[in-house]
Amino acid sequence: MSKKHTESLGDIHSSVSTENKTGWKKILAFIGPAYLVSVGYMDPGNWATDIAGGSAFGYKLIWVLLASNLIALLLQSLSARLGIVRGLDLAQASRITYPPFVNFWLYILAQIAIIACDLAEIIGMAIGLNLLFGLPLIWGVSLTITDTLLMLFLMNKGMRKLEAFIVSMIFIVGLSFLVEMFIVQPDIKEVALxxxxxxxxxxxxxxxxxxxxxxxxxxxxxxxxxxxQTRQITRTDAGIKTAIKFNMFDTVIALNLAFLVNAAILILAASAFFKNGYFQIAEIQDAYRLLENIFGKTAPVLFAVALIAAGQSSTITGTLAGQIVMEGHINLRIEPWLRRLLTRALAIVPAVFTILHFGDEGLGDLIILSQVVLSLQLGFAVIPLIHFTSDKKKMGNFAIGTLVKIGAWASALIIVGLNAKLVYEQVNSWIQAAPQSAFWVYVVVLPIVGGIVLLLLYITLRPWLFKHKDQPIYIPHGIASQLGDLGAIEYHHIGVSIDFSKNDTNSLRHAIMQGGKKATYSLIHVVETAGARYYGGEVLDHETQSDVDNLDQYISALIKLGYKAEAKIGYGIAAIAIADIVNKEKIDFIVMGSHGHKAFKDLIFGTTVNKVRHMVNVPVLVVKPFGK
Structure with a gap:
C-alpha cells in the first residue's frame, strides 16, 4: 500500500510538482495553499463585523484589521513551517503529543468551530441569493446543501483545479469591491488616519x-x-528552506489581498453609511438596501455577487479543514462528500430554527454568535502550534527563533485574553437579559466554560511541565511486512463481473490470464431492476430474461473454447449481490470491470468496486474500460 495514504489529505499529498523549476515558475508552483486559506478571512462572518465597524465608527477600526492581519500572517507562517518541516498537519502533531482523551475534545471543539464557520457561509449564501433573486431565506438556506456536489466535483478534478476555482472566487470578490471603491469615493486622508x-x-x-x-x-x-504538503519538495535542509521561503511569499501575498478586501468592506460601510448618518448598520441585508438607495443598482448587485462567491469558496476550504481535523485528531476517515453533508446538515439546523422562530431578522445575530463560538477554538489551535514549531528536538534548525517566539506568544495572549473577555461579556449579557434563566447559565454554561479553561491550561502547560515521548504516528494500513518467497499463486475458482458492455471482453481476457484452462470461471451478473430488488430470484421481468439469455451466450462461447464456465445471477444491489455470490461459491479471485464514472456519476450510480472490495476476503482485479 502506498505511503501517501497515511499523509494529511492523502488524496492530494505531494500532488503538485515543484522540482526542475526556477524563477517565476518556481514561485507559481508554490502559490495556491495560502489563497485557499485566505478565503476564510473573507467569509460572511468577516463581512458582518466589517460592516458593523465601518458603519458605527467610520474608518477608526482599520488599524484593528491591520493588527489582525499581522497576527494571522505570523501564525500562518508557523502553520506552513510545521507542515513543511515535520510533514505533519497541526491535528496530526497534536495526536502524537497529547493523550487520546484530550485529542477527542480537541477534535470536538475544532469540529464545532468548523460548523460555526459553515453556519456563517450558509447565511451569507442565503442572503446573497435573496438579494439577487428574491429567493426566501428559508429556501436559500435549504439550497446551500447542494454545494456538496460542487465540492465533490472539484475534489475529483485535482488540487490545481480546486485552487484555480478558489482564486477565481477571490478575484470576483476583489474586483467587486474595487469597482465599489470608485463608486463611493472614500476620503483618502481619513482612511489613512x-x-x-x-x-x-x-x-x-x-x-x-x-x-x-x-x-x-x-x-x-x-x-x-x-x-x-501538496507540494513535492526535496527533503534536504536546502529544499526545506526553499519551500519555507516560497510559501512565505504565498502567505504574505494572499493574506494581504484578504486584508485589502476586508479593509474595502469596512471603508465601503464607512463611506456609504457613517458619512451619511447611518450609524447602526450591522446586518448585511441593510448594507445592500442602503447601497441601492444611495448609489443605485450597480453597487448592491456587485455586493451580492461577491457575497455568494465568498461564501462558496469558504465552504470548500471548510470541508478540507473538516477532513484534516477528523483524520488528524481521531484517525477517522470517511468519504469527503459524506463529511461535507454531515457538517452542512448540522449547520443548517440552527439557521432554519432561527428563521422559523425569530424570523429573517435573527440571522444577523446568529452570524455574530457563530463568530463568538469560532473564537473559543482559537487558543486550542494557536498554543499547540507555537509549542510544536518551538521544539528544537523535532524542528531542528527550523525551530522558530526567540523574536518570533515572543511575537507568537504575545499574539496568543492577545487572542485568548480578548476572547475570554468576549465570552465573559456574552455570558454576563445572557444573565442580565433574562434573569429568570440565570440558573441554567450557572448550571450548564459555566461548567462548560470551566472545562474549556482547564483543557486550555493543560495543552499550554504539559509541554513545559511534563517530559514525554511522542506517540508513534499511526499508519492506517500498517507497516510493510518482510518479503519472503514470492512463488506464483494458482487460482482455482475465478469470478468475473459481467455488465454486457464493451468492457466484458477485457475482463474475461484478464481472468483467463490468471487461471488458464485449469480454473473454473463463474460469470456474475446482477439484475438491478425494481422488481429484482423486492422479489429477488422470483422476478421474471423482461430485463431479467434478457440478461439470463445473454449470460448463457457467454458461457457457451467459453465452453467451446475449452474453458470451464458457469453462470451466476444476482438480484438487487450490485455490490451486495456480487459479494454474496463470491462468499457462497468460495471464489478465490474476482475480476471486475470499472464503469469509469467520475464525480457526479459516482454519487448517483455508486461505486460498486470499492464496496465489493470491503465485503470480500479475496483479491480483486479492477479492469478499466478500453481507452481509459
Missing part, C-alpha cells in the same frame, strides 16, 4: 474583538499546515 491605533472601549471593543476572532480562524491553521 484610521491606521493610527486608538483607544477601544464599549461597543468599539466588542466589534474589534469580533474582527480579530473572524480574522484569525482556527481551522485555517489546520488547513494551511496540510495544504503546504
Amino acid at each position: 484610521g491606521f493610527i491605533p486608538s483607544n477601544l472601549t464599549g461597543n468599539a471593543l466588542y466589534i474589534a474583538i469580533g474582527i480579530i476572532g473572524a480574522t484569525v480562524m482556527p481551522h485555517n491553521l489546520y488547513l494551511h499546515s496540510s495544504l503546504v
